[in-house]
Amino acid sequence: MSFTIAIIGRPNVGKSTLFNRLVGQKLALVDDMPGVTRDRREGEAKLGDLQFTIIDTAGLDEGPKGSLTARMQEQTETAIALADALFFVIDARAGLTPADRAFADFARRADKPVLLLANKSEGKHGELGAMESYALGLGDPIQISAEHGEGMGELYDALRGLVPETEDEVDEHEETDEERAARPIRVAIVGRPNAGKSTLINHLLGEERLLTSPEAGTTRDSIAVEIEYKGRGFRIFDTAGLRRRSRIEEKLEKLSVADALRAVRFAEVVVLMMDAQNRFEEQDLRIADLIEREGRALVIAVNKWDLMESKPGQISALRHDVDHWLPQVSGVPIVAVSGLMGEGIDRLMQAIVESYAVWNRRVPTAALNRWFEEAIANNPPPAVSGRRLKLNYITQTKARPPSFVLFCSRADAIPQSYxxxxxNSMRETFELPGTPVRITLREKANPFAHKRKRPS
Known part of the structure; x- marks a missing residue:
């Protein structure tokens, strides 16, 4: 495992801004409101030639036992236990506070190397606050501005003695099928607020890794966790709940939704989690449509199934509802689960693996040609304006999702219904349930177009 550093400090001192600076992209949400970060978030960081794992944590804060605040602190304590060194961040503009002094003692008791970072040190006020931080007894403060990238050279000099040297390895060859099979499947879990996404992931991990609460909107960042299930690796992204746009009012929630949408685009398989007691609401259908438009494999998990009254034919009714409400992803896998009780987890993980395989599928050319001839013979394309449309041939251009180019005459005249x-015929013939299927129309070049008409 690579050298790991945890960023700690009281709320709103700029920990997430520093995290984003070191990983080179805006992975963690940043806002002026304290307490934005709740779960711990990991990323691969680079500073000059130094490479290490960085953990962003919730601000160290106190709260009653069992409260959300107390559990946020437990997440931070876990991050400290996992780390090889700590970045203790203070706000140089605000100067030292009693909370800084209390948590400096906390960092000292961790018995790990601690670098004291005086963030927001730009300007005269920042410099005065940085000087105050000597009183913490954690050594010389490193004056930085995470937002503007100032002080990174000084931070590099301090880190160089801590982080083991690594050699850059550049892998330029294309990924083979065997390498793809060995790589974790990227899975995003999305849905409306309070559908039980974090609870499900915690059950998979066997620990309280992600914060859960009856209050909707507990998750704000898209948090990635690595798990292994029956010998197969998965990288699972827990995301903030997606509300209707009209209900997204606060700036922070807008950032959370944008982060969730980025997770969908980064994923290979997306699990849409619905509440069993309030399923197939308008927002569920919008999210499913978004996933299909982004071209990701889809699995539907109906959560809190343990709260449903047991009746015969319930799963068949679910299947009927899915095909009725989501015809654009006909045959999509649907699994009834209970994230709290752990019911249906095996079926869900198997559905993810199978959907990933379908998403990567390539149809053999000979089989594709046979299907194409039969499909046209069984249902010829309609005549438009008295002229019959001619479909020449079809070829698969790529997988992930399965995508095809259909060469034809008058591409703009072919109706969407055809x-x-x-x-749908392709899905049934080649067993492509649920995954998006793309057909692009292209007009075949007319070999006689360049010839001029003979004069009459």
Missing amino acids: LRYLI
Whole structure:
């Protein structure tokens, strides 16, 4: 495992800004309101030629036992236990506070190397606050501005003696099927607020890794966790709940939603989690449509199934509802689960693996040609303006998701209903349930177009 550093400090001192600076992208949400970060977040950081794992944590704060604040602190304590060294961050503009002094003692008791970072040190006020930090007894403060990138050279000099040297390894060859099979499947878990996404992931991990609460909106960042399930690796992203746009009012919630959408685009398989007692609401359907438009494999998990009254035919009714409400992803896998009780987890993980395989599928050319001839013979394309449309041939251009180019005459005249017929027939013939299927129309070049008409 690489050298690991945890960023700690009281709320709103700029920990997440520093995290984003070191990983080179805006992974952690940043806002002026204290307490934005709740779960701990890991990333691969680089500073000059130094490479290490960085952990962003919730601000160290006190709260009653069992409260959300107290559990946020437990997450921070876990991060400290996992780390090889600590970045203790203070706000140089605000100067030292009683909370800084209390948590400096906390960092000292961790018995690990601690670098004291006086953030927001730009300007005269910042310099005075940095000088105050000597009183913490954690050595010389390193004056930085995480937002503007100032002081990174000084931070590098202090880190160089702590982080083991690593050699950059550049891998330029294309990924093979065997390498893809060995790589973790990227899975995003999305849904409306309070659908039980974090509870499900905690059950998979066997620990309280992600904060959960009856209050909707507990998760704000998209948090990635690595798990291994029955010998297969998964990188699972827990995301903030997605509300209707009209209900997204606070700036912070807008950032959380944007972060969740980035997780969908980064994922290979997306699990749409619905509440069993309030399923197939308008927002569920919008999220499913978004996933299909982004071209990601989809699995639907109906959570809190343990709260449903047991009746015969419930799963069949679910299947009927999915095909009725989501015809654009006909045959999508649907699994009834209970994240709290751990019911249906095996079926869900198997559905993820199978959906990933379908998403990567390539159809053999000979089989594709046979299907194409039969599909046209069984249901010829309609005539438009008295002229019959001619479909020449079809070829698969890529997988992830399965994408095809159909060469034809008058591409703009082919109705969407006929394309849906081809896609549904293809799904059934080649067993492509649930995954998006793309057909792009392209007009075949007319070999006689360059010839001039003979004069009459």
